[in-house]
Amino acid sequence: MSKGLLIVISSPSGGGKGTILKELFKRNENLRMSVSATTRAPRPGEEHGVHYFFISKEEFQKNIEDGAMLEYASYISNFYGTPKAPVEAWLNEGKDVILEIEVQGGRQIKQVAPDCVSLFVLPPSLEVLENRLRGRGTETDEVILKRLSAAREEIQCVKDYDYTVINDTVEQAVLDIEAIITAEKHRVSRDKTIVERILNHA
C-alpha cells in the first residue's frame, strides 16, 4: 500500500475554508483531518478533540520541547500547532491527511515534509472576505480590521504554496481540491516503482 498524501491547506481567516473542508470530507472517505492543538479559547460550538485540542500554554511548550509537534506558530498572542504522531500514523496507513494551518505553519511543514502538497484557499477579493467576516457575527469591528490586515499580509505568502483555490462557490472549490489531490497521486516523482510494476506484472 502506498503512503498517503500530506495536504497543507491555508487561507486567510474568513476565507470559507471550514465549509469547504466539511464538504470535502463528506465526499472523500480516504481523508483524515489533523486536529490542531491551540492555546486560544474555544469559540461557541467548538469541541475539544474535534475542532482543536484546547490546551494550556504550559502544556503546549512541553510538547514543543518533547519534539511532539510537526509545526507550530503563534497568531494573535496564541499558539497553534500540529501534533506529529497521528499524522504519521495515518500517512503510513495510506490515508491522505489534511493540515489546516496558518501561513507560518505552512512554511515549517514544507521544510520538514517537502513532499507535502500545499494549497492556499483565496477569497475572490478582499471585499468578499470582509463581508464574510462580518457575516459571521462573532467578531468585534476591531478584530475584523485586525484580521483583514493580517489577511492582506497572509495572501502575500501564496508564492510559497503549490496551488491556489479560489473560494467563489463551495462546490467549485471542492472539485478543484479533489482534482489537485487526484493529480498529485499521479505525479511520476511520487511513484518510483511504477516502471518496474508495469514491466514485471505477471
Added chain:
Amino acid sequence: MSKGLLIVISSPSGGGKGTILKELFKRNENLRMSVSATTRAPRPGEEHGVHYFFISKEEFQKNIEDGAMLEYASYISNFYGTPKAPVEAWLNEGKDVILEIEVQGGRQIKQVAPDCVSLFVLPPSLEVLENRLRGRGTETDEVILKRLSAAREEIQCVKDYDYTVINDTVEQAVLDIEAIITAEKHRVSRDKTIVERILNHA
C-alpha cells in the same frame, strides 16, 4: 484571458491512447488536438488533416529547415512531427492543446516549452498491451513483436514525464487526465498575478 495549457501525451503504441483522447475531447470543449505531420502511409480509416497530415519525406525535411516544426522524431523509418503555428495560435486563444507524441518528441517539447504538462499513458501491464495490439488485427506478428520491444524501451522514459495515467478503464483514465489539467491550471507557478488580482479587486 490566460494562455492555454500545452499538454504532451505519450504512450506505447497500443496503449489505448486513441480511445481515451476521443472520450476526453467529447467531454472538454476547450481542448484542441494538435494534428501531427508524418511521412508514414495512412492506415485504413485515417484521414489527411484529421488523424495526420500525410506528407512526403522531402516536404517534411523542408518544414524542419524552415523552423516550422515544434518537434520531430523518426520512428520505424518514418518522420513524425508537430507543426508549430496552429499550436501557438490556439494557446494564445486560451485553448488547451494536446500533443500526442512519441517519447523522443516529448523530450524535445520539454526543452522548447518547459511549462508544458507531460503525461505518460501506461497499460496496466505488458501482457495487456500485447493483447490490445493483437486485438487490433492490423499488424503482422513481426510488427507486434517490434512494437512490444519498443514499448519496453519507451516505458523507461516515464521518468522524463510529469504524470502517469494507467489505462485500465477508459472512464478512469479520462477522469485522471481531466484532474491533472484542472490541477495544473491552479498551480501558483502558472499565475504570477493572482495576489495582485485578489488584493486590488474592486
